[in-house]
Amino acid sequence: MISKEEFSTLANNGLWKQNPGVVQLLGLCPLLAISNNVVNALSLGLATVFVMAASSLAVSGVRNFVPHEIRIPVFILIIAALVTIIDLALNAFAHPLYLVLGIFIPLITTNCIVLARADAYASKNHPLHSTLDGALMGIGLTLVLVILGGAREIAGQGTLLSGIDLALGPATKDWVITVLPDYKGFLLAILPPGAFIGLGLLIAGRNWIDQRAQRRAQQAARTAVAQPA
Amino acid sequence: MNPVLQNALRTSVILFLFTLIGTALLAYTYRHTHSIIEKSAQAEKLALINQVLPKQLYDNDLLGAWRALPADPLLGTRKASGMWLATRDGQPAGVVLEAVAPEGYSGDISLLIGIDANGTLTGVRVTQHRETPGLGDYIQLSKSPWVLQFDGKSYHPDQDSLWRVKKDGGEYDSRAGATITPRAIVKAVREALKYFQLHRETLLRPQESGQP
Numbered sequence: 138m139i140s141k142e143e144f145s146t147l148a149n150n151g152l153w154k155q156n157p158g159v160v161q162l163l164g165l166c167p168l169l170a171i172s173n174n175v176v177n178a179l180s181l182g183l184a185t186v187f188v189m190a191a192s193s194l195a196v197s198g199v200r201n202f203v204p205h206e207i208r209i210p211v212f213i214l215i216i217a218a219l220v221t222i223i224d225l226a227l228n229a230f231a232h233p234l235y236l237v238l239g240i241f242i243p244l245i246t247t248n249c250i251v252l253a254r255a256d257a258y259a260s261k262n263h264p265l266h267s268t269l270d271g272a273l274m275g276i277g278l279t280l281v282l283v284i285l286g287g288a289r290e291i292a293g294q295g296t297l298l299s300g301i302d303l304a305l306g307p308a309t310k311d312w313v314i315t316v317l318p319d320y321k322g323f324l325l326a327i328l329p330p331g332a333f334i335g336l337g338l339l340i341a342g343r344n345w346i347d348q349r350a351q352r353r354a355q356q357a358a359r360t361a362v363a364q365p366a
Numbered sequence: 367m368n369p370v371l372q373n374a375l376r377t378s379v380i381l382f383l384f385t386l387i388g389t390a391l392l393a394y395t396y397r398h399t400h401s402i403i404e405k406s407a408q409a410e411k412l413a414l415i416n417q418v419l420p421k422q423l424y425d426n427d428l429l430g431a432w433r434a435l436p437a438d439p440l441l442g443t444r445k446a447s448g449m450w451l452a453t454r455d456g457q458p459a460g461v462v463l464e465a466v467a468p469e470g471y472s473g474d475i476s477l478l479i480g481i482d483a484n485g486t487l488t489g490v491r492v493t494q495h496r497e498t499p500g501l502g503d504y505i506q507l508s509k510s511p512w513v514l515q516f517d518g519k520s521y522h523p524d525q526d527s528l529w530r531v532k533k534d535g536g537e538y539d540s541r542a543g544a545t546i547t548p549r550a551i552v553k554a555v556r557e558a559l560k561y562f563q564l565h566r567e568t569l570l571r572p573q574e575s576g577q578p
Contacts (some may be wrong), residue, residue, distance in 0.1 A: 165431045173499065203384075213382050218388040229399035232406050237437050294500055327500050 141263055147266065153271030157250045158281030159340045164250035168282060169332040171241065173293065177302045178286030182279025186272055188223060188245045193259040193271030200260045212255045220246045230274045250274065293327035295320025327359050338363040415450060415462050416439055417507075418480030424452030424459045425455030433573060434465070440561035441472075442466035442554050451572065458483050458570035463563070467554030471546040472496040475505070479558050483570060490516040494527040495547075502547035512548070515539060521559035 157163050164185070171181040195215050204213045218263040224242045245251065254274050259267035290297055295317035301309050325331050408429055415428060431451045437443045447464035460482035467475040475495040480488035490513055492505045504510040515538060521529065530536025531548050540548040562569060 183425060199384075202380065204380060206379050207381050214384055214388050218392055221392055225395050225399045225403065228406070229402040322500055324498065324501060328498075 139269065143266065144269065147273050149271050151270065151275075151277040152280065153276075153277075155244050156277040156281065156343070157253075157274050158278045158285075159248065159343045160338070161253065162340075163253050164248040164278055165242045165336075167248055168278070168285070168338065169242070171244075172282050172285040172289060172332055172335070173327050174290040174300060175283060175286045175298055178282035179279065181244070182275070182282045184241045185245055185248065185250075185278055186275030188216075188220055188242070189251055189254060189271035189275040190268050191223065191250050191271075193254055193267040194264050195219055196259040197262060197264040197267035208260060209252075209257065212252060212260070216251055216255065217246055248276065257299070258343040272305060281336075281339060285332065285339060288333050288335050289326045292323050293314050293325075293331065294322050322329075381457065404568045412477060414491065414493070415480075418449075418478050419452055419462050419489050420483075420488060421462055423482065423488065424454050426451075426453045428452055428462075430570075438561060440557045440564070442468045442557065444468075449569065451570070453572065458572070460488060461569050463558055463562070465554055465558045465561075467550040469546070469550040469553065470495060470497055471502050471544075471550075475547070475550060475554070477551065477554060477558075479555060481559065481562050484520070485559065485562055485566070486518060486520045487555070487559070488517050490551075492551070498544070501542065502544045504541060504544070505547055507552060513551075513570060516555055521563065526556075529553070 149159075155161055158165075158168055167181055167185075172178045196212055199215070220242060227242070244364065251271075254271055258270045262270070287297060290299065295315060297314040297316055299313050301312050324337070361363075382385065412429055419428075428450050431453070432448055433451070435441065435443070435444050435449050437445050437447070441447060443464075447466070449464065450462040451477040452459045452461065460480060463479045463481065465477045465479050467477060473496055476493045476577070478491045478493050480490070482488050482524050491507060492513060495503070495505065496504050497505065504512050507513055527535060528537045529552060531538045531545055531552055533540060533545055534549070536552065538548060538552045
């Protein structure tokens, strides 16, 4: 079983310290393409969580049978086969869900964060830990995607959750929130450059928070030395 | 045996085994899913077709009545596209044409155009486009009802000038700042109607073989 400390290390790594979206900067291809609104961002994020947990479990399960020299082709093989199986199975047995996530799943195969976690973590750790690591990395990426998607959607069209009726059915059409009424729209935010600029701001913001925390810690250490209680 | 060779042999056997297992799993999944997937893909296609050609107009197996259409400048196609022939009580009731508006702002816009036997439009839908999101994408029914203004329209050569956007003196709406997209679609629909009038006999004739 997994201990509480191990879990919080994994969570801290996936969500903050090693966040795939703003620290490792892996998986940017789908991140930049899909983050033009919240619904798309969340859909891709959830699909990524799912695929990463499953691929980390599979890779970790066979880690003792894979010679070091051929680990990359074997991992790619596993991930590609797994994603294809998930894609086919969702399409056949969970069609409504497939209509929402379907176009995103093949995109995930090209996402290098999946292979990166397979090689860096799952190939060396217990299946349970690896699955959690995959899922938490996916959640970290989802958080970045949703924040970026929300910011771009507000800046670009002045709404939130537009297109939710395409994901959850026509009944949810009035869930769409108009944040800025009579907004004329800001095209740059929706087009690809908006994704780069938005991601840049997010990375800067995260670094700023980290550095401020570091400075505070140093200051606290210094005062503690200067005035021994 | 030479240890290097032995190691190489061992690695390749392992890689081969993984490939074998992967292929077997994929083949197994495909076998058990492809008929279900095929069915839902057909249902989706039919649902889309029914948006441009109302169900009550025909009673044949529409998906089975598909045939290829050679590329034609009036359809905007550079390679073969297709059409579905709808019949009711054995009489031709209309067609659904796959056409392309080649003059979109960002390249081709794929269209599905339903025309009844008299040459009246029963519906137009955009099936694929790369127009600017938030600006030119109001041609999608999910974003705005713009595309519905074609319903019930038909083409007469002496009213050619009506087949333009209002800005150019015609009768079709467009939005300020995004006229290239609707202009392209209005033109493509007009050309497709011309195509229908030109080839009406051939298009409405039921064909045994799949050859146009």
